[in-house]
Each structure stands twice: as structure tokens, then as C-alpha cells.
Amino acid sequence: MSETMWLLSAGFALLLVIGVPFGIALGLITVAVLVTADIPAILLPQTLIGGTQSFSLLAIPFFMLAGELMTAGGLSNRIINLANVFVRHLRGGLGHVAVLAACIFSAISGSAPATTAAIGAIIIPAMVAKGYDKAFATALAVSAGVLGPLIPPSIASVIWGVIAEQSIARLFIASIVPGILLALGLMMVCYVYARRNDVPLEPRASLPEIKAALRNGIWAIGAPLLVLGGIYSGAFTPTEAAVVSCVYSLVVGFFVEKRLTLAMMPEIVLRAARITAIVMFIIAASAGFGFLVAQEQIAIHLANWLASTIETKWAMLLLVNVFLILICAVMDEIAIMVILGPLLIALAQKFGVDPIHFGTIIVTNAAIGMAAPPIGYCLFVGMAISGLKLGQIARAIWPMIVVMFAVLMLVTYVPGFSTWLPSLIHR
Template sequence: MIAILLIVFVICLLMRFPIAFSLGISCMIFLICNGTNLIIMPMKMYSGIDVFVLLSIPGFIIAGNLMNQGGLTSKIIKFCNHLIGHVPGGLALANIGSSMLFAGISGTAISDTASIGSVMIPAMKKEGYDADFACAVTASSSTVGPIIPPSVPMIIAATLSGLSVGKLFLAGALPGLLLGVAMLVLTYYIAKKRNYPKYKRSSFKQIFKGFIDTFWSLLMTFIILFGIIGGVFTPTEASIIAVLYAFLVGTFVYKRLNFKKTMAILIDAMKTSASLMVLIGFANLFGYILVSEKVPHEISNMILGFSDNKYVVLLLINLLLILVGTFMETIAALLILFPILLKVALSVDIDPIHFAIIALLNLIIGLTTPPLGVCLFVASGIGKVPLEKVSKANLPYLGISFLVLILITLFPQITLFLPDLFMGD
């Protein structure tokens, strides 16, 4: 019977149905064929979204959009240009630096690619950078976003597993910085080799003014992160504080927000949040069916039957998640696979916080993996460059991302050091 569920799901995906609808239709057809009362559908969907911490997702989405529409993106880019624009390939380095700073606001890779790419890709092309390189840098650096806190996928992972959101946020900080620094080094090497342009060194006054312009935005990330870690407020309360803070800064400090823009942001956030909640509801139903059919047990036996060495298990899981992340949106893949694979990881004594960061990084790298990496499509569309050229230019960055993934997999302390230091039992 489980074959019916999977076949219908794949057919719906091939017919380009949204993933939420693909999950819902496949679940409904399975339940009908199985003779199960369809009342189970709304029950399981509601139980999937009836989680207090999920209320933080609309808040963080609204806060990110408020800061972005409030002029944050352009100020971050300007600050990064002042800071490192004088280095060879300075604009490309500023692109990555902007993604690292913007990460704490957006929390999603696709929004990072679209927001920063719409400014940086045309600017890099105008300055003489190869268009495919500009697109590749933008797409790859956007993967830092969901790793550096706060992060929407991390909140989803915490909801699915009962892990601490604060610990996950802390666990992502060092891997995110490591990934960003690795990309900066690679970009500098390529820029030096290709003799890409650099700007005149900015004065200390210009750098300081750029920092002041971005200070209020960066302060929001600090408030959110340390408020949660310090137990001052919950992630849900933090998201509401972030919305209020972003509105006040965008309106009275940056003076870029008005009633019309704010209402448009709220409507857009409502649509995004509603689609996410529907996806989570259907994914919970899908997961319930998989568990009832003992699919997680079978997958666990299959992986552990191959080897019970935790590094071999992690290698197999890495390969599976990279493959899935290439073809499926991050949150959807997380909802379907994370609870199943977490049980496998726990059975071979892998720390759940460590595993959560590994799983997230795998799925996020999948967003820049050909042939269906979503961030590659977004960057390609902005830069008006064929996807094949962008994919080829992205290969060095893909290699760096895999290297960082290997380091994080083999050395758990990269992820666990900060959670143990600040929130250890």
C-alpha cells in the first residue's frame, strides 16, 4: 500500500503540483484505498500545526520583510563595500559578506538570493565581473543564511524533534561562519587569478558611518539570539519583539516604511505563513502514514544493516539528503525526512543537535546543486545567464560547501561548542 502513496506523490510532483498539494493528494488517495476514515486528515493536519513555537515563523517572516523593505539590504551592501571593497574582487567579497550579515534577518536562502542578487548581480556585471560568476557567488553565499541564526528551518527542526531552538541557533553560528569564511577565501583566490576589479580604500569615517547605518539592523539579531539563549523570552515572543523592533527601526530610523508598504508586507507574510502551515499540516499527515506503515523502521534497518558505524551511517545520510535537497524544497524535505533519519542517528549515538545541523546544511547545499537547485534558478533569472553556465561557475563553491560539510560531520565540536558553553546542562 505504501507504494501507492509514493507513486501518487511522485506523479503529482512531475505534474508540477505544489509540494503541499502533492502530499495532500497522495495521502488522501492512500487513505481511501486503505479504507481509513478521512476524518483522520484534518485531525493529523491540525495536530501538526498545533505547536506553540510555530507561531514564531510568521513573526520572523514579517520582521525580515520589514527590515528588507526598510532599506536594510542596500545599507548592508554599502557597509560591506566600504569594509572590503578595496580587496581584489571586493564587490564579490561584499556580496558574500552581505549574505552573512543579512542571514540574521532573512533566515532563508531563497529570499537572500533574490534580495541581495537583485542589487549585487547587476552591479558586478557592470563593474566587469563575469555574469556567471556573479550569479554563482550570489547563489552559493545565500546558503549561509539558514545556518546563521535566526533560522526558519531550525525552528521547524526543533518543532519536529523537541530540541531546544536556542541550542540549535547557537549550534549553527560557527558552521555558518566557517562556510562564509571558506567562500570568502575561495572568492579572493578566483578574483586574484582573474584580475577582477577593486575599489579605492574607504576612509575610516566612511566605514564608521556604514557601521552606524547597519547597527540597528544587526542589533535585532543580537536581541533575538541572546534573548532566547538567556531565557528572557521564548522564540515566539522573540519573533513578536523582532516585528515591533523592525517596524520602529524601518519607520523612525531608516524612514523607509509607511502604512502602504507595511500593509503589503503583512499581506505577503500572511500568504507565506499560510502556505507553510498547510505544508506542515500535510507533512504531518504524510509522516503519520509512514510511521503507521513502519517505513521509518524499515529505513532504519536498511541503513543499519549496511553498517552500524556512525561515520558510515552519516555518510549514507549525507548522500541521501544532498540528493533529496537537490529535488525538493528545504522545509518540505525536512518535514518528511528529518524525524525518520533522526531516529537512525540516535541509534548510533550521534548527538541530535549535531545531526540537526548536518541535516540542515545538506538540504541547504542542495539548493545550489544542479540540475534543480532553486537558488541557481533564481540567480540565473536575475543575471539573465543560462543555468548551465551558472551551474558550471558554481562548482568550486559547491566543492567548498561539501568540504565544510565533511568537517562539520567529522568534528561535532564545531556545532556543539557554543551550545555546551552557553546552554550546557
């Protein structure tokens, strides 16, 4: 193994073990390799900037901003009220409300942390007041946030589409069924919890209540219909849809809800910018690291070795899932997709896996990583909202994690769950 390969593997692992943040560790290792391998230093800024110069990546800051505008503008409350009148009377009603509201909000923001924050801030106190355990309520909000990368539009699908050079619109469509499966699984967990803990049933919503919720929630429903309808009809691209979502959120927040003010805008933009900066820094640093990995042909060598060791497609997919599940629990999902993208794509090509199907597997793994202990982003959002410690949420979230893994296995070994809908729409 060359000195460069040692630095890229063992050196990077060492920095992570001693607690260096992922993006910083990627940058330090990239600089170290450039110095020791006598590679022109000008390649570093060129690669870092080049890694973020994709038109499709513009969707990330705009979807982040749209989510912040929707939350600040009051549409989150209307989404929850709308979900409430339809499912609150079922066993585990408020839990079902959280999941259904997360589905609707996910179709606006495309972000797991944003979905957890928007839904959790309202639903966690409400569930505790109705007798739900606070740790369970928080774990459910964290798990519902996982729907963010699955229900389109999805920031994770945008990133993987750029890396794998696949249609982002087809990746969006491919994740719809997995998202629905996960939502149904989480609702089943809520039902079982409510039965075991004898949570009282809520009264069924009256017809006037349903009409009022529909009337008040029409603008909340309009956002995903506009965004997704525009993408699938070909009216605009996923990136343009993100801009349309922001404009829609501004119009509704200022002129319909009338909760947004010009004084609020700097803080809203700053919150979206902070999250975007973290994501884009990791992508940029990963691009430099990935350039060196490609130069050393590490991905190709490893893919060839794995292909010669593994004889069947199902075994390869199982290995990829196990590997991603383990690494997503301790490493940033975006960095994983960028760094390991060439290796994963090479493996999929070796075994003839449909690229859209494989992309859905990757995105599903990335989504699960958002809620998997110990460093899932949504866990920390849940901790901030509830005031609970990580261990308390981790103990309560395991039934939801089991459901997520079950959905992952279905997506992996039943390709139709991810390929049927794209083939139906894009004939």
C-alpha cells in the same frame, strides 16, 4: 509490501515524476491511502491542522515578515554599505561584501530566499559594473543565501527542532560555526576568481567613511544583536524573538529610515504571507503523509534494516549525507525534513549520534539544497534578479557547491564544530 506502502512510495514518486507539485502530491497520496485503507476521513483535517499547531512554527511567518520589512525599509542598503567599508579593498572585494552582508542579513531573516533577494538585488548589478561575470555574481548571491539557514536565527532549525523535539536555541547556536566556515569558504572562492580574472582592487575605505558607515549602519547591526542577544540571554524564546524582530523592523522603517509607509504595508505583508503559505502548506501536507508512514512503521523497518546493513557510525553518516544531497536537489527541503524525520532520527539514535550534532547535519544539508540545481529556491530568486537562465547559473555555481560539500563533511565528521559552542553557552 502492502498496498499502503506501495501508494506511499511508488505512487508518490510517480506523481513527482509527472510534475505534480510536492505539497499537492503529498495531499493526493494521503487522500488515496485514506480511501483505499478505509481509514476514517476525519483523520485527514485533524492531522493536517495538528501538523501546523506548534508554537515554535509561529517563528516562520514573523521572520519572513521581518526580512521583508528590513528590505523595504532600506536596511539592506545600509548592511551592504557597512560590509563594503571593511572588506572592499581585499582581492575580490565586492564578492566579500556580498558574503559579509549576507551574514548580517541572515541574522535578521533566517531565510535563504530572503537573503538572496535582499543582497542580490543590490550586489549583482554592482559586481557586473566592476567587471565580474554576471553568472558568477548571481551564483555568489545564490550561494550567500545559503547562509540564511545557518547563521541564526534559522527557519530550518525551527522546523527540525519541532520535528526532533530538540532545543531550537541550541540548534541555533550549533549552526554558527558551520555558517562561519561556509562564509570563509565563499570568500576564498571570490579571492581565487578575482586573481584569475584580474579584477581591479578597490581603494581602502578612509576613516571618515568607516565612521559614517558605522553611524548609518548602527540600526542594521542592532537587529541581530537584539534578536540573538534576547534568545541566548533567555529574555525571550526564538518564536518571541521573531515578533521582536518584526516590531524592531517596523520602528526603524517608519521612524528612523522613514522609508516605510502605511500604503506599502499590504504588499509587504502579502509577500511574506505568500512565502509562509507555501512553507506551511508543505508542512501540513507532510504531517498527513508522515502520519501514514508512521502507522505503517516504514521508518522503523527501514532504520532497522539500515542499522543491520551498516556497521559503523561514519558509514551511516556518509550514507545519510549522500542520500540527502541527491534528494535535496530534486525535492523540497522542508518536505524532506518532515517526511524523513522519523527515519533519520531513528538512525541517529541507533548509532548514538548526538541529536544537536545530527540536527546541524540535517540543517546544513537543507541549506545546501536551497542552492543546489535543479530546484533550489535561491536559484530561482537569482534567475528573477539577473534575468539569466538556470543553466548559466548552474555552470557558475559549482565552485561554491564544492565549498558547501567540504563544509558539510567537516560538520559531519568533526562534531566539535556543532557541539562545542552549545556546550560552552549551555553548561
